[in-house]
Amino acid sequence: RNSRRLTECRRDIDRLDAPFLAIYESLIPAEEEKAKQKQFLALLEKLVCKEWPNAKVYIYGSCANSFGVSKSDIDVCLAIDDLYINKVDMLLKLAEILKSDNLQDVQALTRARVPIVKLMDPVTGISCDICINNVLAVVNTKLLRDYGEIDARLRQLAFLVKHWAKSRGVNETYQGTLSSYAYVLMCIHFLQQRNPPILPCLQRMKPTYAVTVDNVECTFFDQVEKLRDFGARNNENISKLLWGFFYYWAYCHDYANNVISVRAGCILRKQEKDWTRRVGNDRHLICIEDPFETSHDLGRVVDKRSIRVLREEFERAAEIMQYDPNPCVALFEPY
Numbered sequence: 001r002n003s004r005r006l007t008e009c010r011r012d013i014d015r016l017d018a019p020f021l022a023i024y025e026s027l028i029p030a031e032e033e034k035a036k037q038k039q040f041l042a043l044l045e046k047l048v049c050k051e052w053p054n055a056k057v058y059i060y061g062s063c064a065n066s067f068g069v070s071k072s073d074i075d076v077c078l079a080i081d082d083l084y085i086n087k088v089d090m091l092l093k094l095a096e097i098l099k100s101d102n103l104q105d106v107q108a109l110t111r112a113r114v115p116i117v118k119l120m121d122p123v124t125g126i127s128c129d130i131c132i133n134n135v136l137a138v139v140n141t142k143l144l145r146d147y148g149e150i151d152a153r154l155r156q157l158a159f160l161v162k163h164w165a166k167s168r169g170v171n172e173t174y175q176g177t178l179s180s181y182a183y184v185l186m187c188i189h190f191l192q193q194r195n196p197p198i199l200p201c202l203q204r205m206k207p208t209y210a211v212t213v214d215n216v217e218c219t220f221f222d223q224v225e226k227l228r229d230f231g232a233r234n235n236e237n238i239s240k241l242l243w244g245f246f247y248y249w250a251y252c253h254d255y256a257n258n259v260i261s262v263r264a265g266c267i268l269r270k271q272e273k274d275w276t277r278r279v280g281n282d283r284h285l286i287c288i289e290d291p292f293e294t295s296h297d298l299g300r301v302v303d304k305r306s307i308r309v310l311r312e313e314f315e316r317a318a319e320i321m322q323y324d325p326n327p328c329v330a331l332f333e334p335y
C-alpha cells in the first residue's frame with residue numbers, strides 16, 4: 001500500500017497557499033448568520049424557561065466551537081439540575097411545546113444513542129438538535145474553541161479538512177466514517193506534533209479551568225490569550241500543513257498500534273489503553289481518544305469496510321496534494 005510513498009513536499013507548495021486560504025474564507029459563516037442563530041436561541045430560551053425555570057440552554061458543537069462552516073445545524077443542550085428527571089418525558093414535552101409555537105418538522109428521537117428533539121425554525125431557516133444534560137459535550141466544545149484561539153492555522157486546517165471530508169463522503173458516522181468532532185481532534189493533535197509545535201497541550205498545563213461532569217474531572221489551562229505567540233517559531237503555512245496532515249494519515253500513522261491523544265499531547269499505544277482487540281462493536285481500527293471520556297474511542301464507528309474507504313481517501317488526498325496541478329479543485333471533487 002505504501003509503494004508510492006512520498007518523501008518530500010512538492011516545491012511549489014507555497015503557491016497553493018492563497019487559493020486554499022480563499023476557500024477557507026469562503027466557508028466562514030457571515031455575521032448575519034450568527035445574528036440569526038442568536039435570535040433563534042433567544043426564542044428557544046424563552047420557551048424552555050417558561051416550562052422549566054431552572055433549565056439552562058447551551059449551544060455546543062460547531063456553532064459554538066468556532067469550527068462551524070456556514071449553514072451548519074445548531075446543537076443545543078438543555079441542562080437541568082434534577083436527578084429525578086426523565087429525559088424521554090422531558091423531550092416529549094419539549095416537542096409538544098415547540099410544535100405549538102409553530103416550529104416546523106419537530107421530531108422527538110427518543111431511542112437514539114443520544115436522545116434528541118429535532119426541529120426547523122421557519123423564520124430563520126435554522127435546523128437544530130436539542131439534547132438534555134449532555135454537559136460533557138459543552139465542555140469539549142469549550143476546549144476546541146480555546147484551541148482555536150491560540151493559532152489561526154488550526155481553524156484554517158480544520159475547515160479545509162472538514163470540507164474535504166464532507167465533499168468526499170467520509171464525514172458520515174452512520175456509514176462508519178468519522179465525525180466532525182473527530183476530524184477537529186485529529187487536526188489539533190497534528191499541530192501539537194509539528195516541530196516546533198504550533199499548539200500546546202492545554203490539559204497538561206497548570207489548570208485554570210476545572211469542572212466535574214458525570215464523574216469526569218475536566219481540567220485545563222484556558223487563559224489562551226496568553227498563548228497567542230505559542231506557534232510563532234513555526235512558520236509553516238496552510239498548504240504545507242494540509243499536505244502534512246494527509247501525508248501523516250496516508251503514510252505515517254501506525255494504525256495497528258497507535259492512538260492519538262489530544263489530552264496527552266502525544267501518541268499513545270493501543271496496549272496501554274487495552275484497545276488491542278474488538279470488544280462488542282468497538283474495533284479500534286483507527287484510534288482517537290476523547291479528551292475527557294478517555295475510555296471513549298472516536299474511531300469506534302469505523303469498521304473493516306470503512307477503514308479501507310478512509311485510508312484510500314487519505315492516500316488520494318496525499319497524492320493530490322503532492323502531484324495534482326490544481327489541488328484546490330481536485331481535493332474537494334464530489335465522490
Ligand code: GTP
Nearest residue numbers: 060061062068069072075136137140141179180181
Ligand atoms: P458539523 O455539525 O459537522 O459542522 O460539526 P460539529 O462540530 O457540530 O460536530 P459533530 O456533529 O460531530 O458533534 C457535535 C458536538 O457533539 C461536538 O462538538 C462534541 O461536543 C459532541 N460530540 C460529538 N461526538 C461526540 C462523542 O462521541 N463524544 C462526546 N463526548 N461528544 C461528542
Ligand code: MG
Nearest residue numbers: 061062073075
Ligand atoms: Mg453539529
